Amino acid sequence: MGTTGETADLVVVGAGPAGLAAAVTALAGGLRVALVDSAGTVGGQFWRHPPDTARAAIPTADLHHGLRDYRALREALAAAGDRGRLDLRLAHHVWSVTRDEDGFTVHTVDRRRAPEETAVTLRAPRLLVATGAYDRQLPFPGWDLPGVLTLGGLQALLKGGGVVAGDRVALGGTGPFLLPVAAALAARGARVVTVCEAAGPSAWLRSPGPLLRNPAKGAEGARYGLTLARHGVRFRPRTAIVAAEGTDRVTSVEIASLAADGSPRPGTERRVEADTVGVGWGFVPQLDLLVPLGCALADSDDGSTVVAVDAGQRTTVPGLYAAGEVCGVGGARLSLAEGRLAAESVLADHGAAPVLGRGRRAAVRATVKRHRAFARALARAHPVPSAWSRWLTDDTVVCRCEEVTAGAVRAARTDGGARDHRQVKQLTRAGMGWCQGRVCGPAVHCLVAPHRSYTPTERLVATPLTLGALADLDHARENTGGAAHE
């Protein structure tokens, strides 16, 4: 049967670094907070952990950084829980959020006994969305073979389940995320046979300022570099995985040096044996819940669309705040700082006293500024190579769900006149399957409109529901006199 949770002062969706920091700050300021995450434990992507009951059986502490902050945040949550001010909703998937004059209704399904689902509706005058991001993918021949995963997927199996996905792993794409994934896999005994970074080694020289102002980032990179050197891992700049081969599982990849525009340099192709492949081209913000609420969006430097926020993390919709990678991808430190700032704005708008003193607040703002500048420099140093589509063949699957090929997408553009991914979808079904275009959307967009930022299609359901949960929802609505209206 459906239930309606307590009304809180603030609902926070997402318990990653941003949502955790926000919830803890708001709780410290005296608010009643509902914190919701689809995962079974807090931490988000960066601090992904097995459930608490499995910490001994699946040790992962060696894979993490900044665990002192993580533990402090968890202790603060537990203390607030003891005082009855925290409504922690783990294994609850938010599938829709609606707004009315009194605030927000957050529709969730409780999946603690999955596949059983129970509808749970939460209400609050203020909502903070911190749903993070997911790996951006560029299709290549063979990327749909079993054994080819996203970089984040490899990391999630490792941090969440202690599972090393293969023996010989080839990694590729662009961005600093290649390094922690390579280091973690190597440390856990996988043979990382190649790390292909599409950007050139000189990418940083074009704007070294932000790196010089963030020495910790340089040190982090050096630490990963040492780990990789110790395990004999080859890091290849200006190189890409341009194909994966195999029948029922990947058995090898083809790598090639890239010209300045990112096209493979003829004659440089080499085959590397691998049973597992990890790829990622930066991250795409997870805006599913934000887009339907109508808040203003903005272009980010990495070609994605992000939610627009002011200096206090307020969106353009009154009462709606956003923090972390939905506002632009920049790493866990930035997410933490944005979470704190967002909660301070919530407290101020609620009429409550700030938690951080003026000096500390200024310091957090300065951290956000510094990390955003760093993220912009990163985005410029690690662009999606403009000529990436050269490695597609006509029969390369672009939309994995509906199995739409690159040839079909190109035909939609040249013969069908499609100018954006929505029109491609109408003509080819690309983006119409289970994932609703989350995976192929950015790539289809690059194929038809490479010079504009990618804006996701409006989606009304952030997670599919069983009919049982929908029936529950009707029940819940009757019980609350129609409080949960769509």
Add this chain to the structure above:
Amino acid sequence: MTRMTVDGEPLDFTEGQTVAAALVAAGRVAWRTTRVGRRPRGVFCGIGVCFDCLVTVDGVRGQRACLLPARADMTVTTREDDDGDDG
């Protein structure tokens, strides 16, 4: 180790792992067959975004194996095409 049933066969896993992690740990990276090309698929994004990893759990179709904690009393089937449109 705990044991669940996948396609009628026992599968050992460590309590706390997802169904996808348990399958990958056992060496299975593919378990679904696509509708059009009849191609094998398994875990891809690992975080609930791509829907490549769908399985049927206790008769309920369309479950994302990468999000679903494995349990001893669970019956998982993968062989049918889970790419249907009910769910």
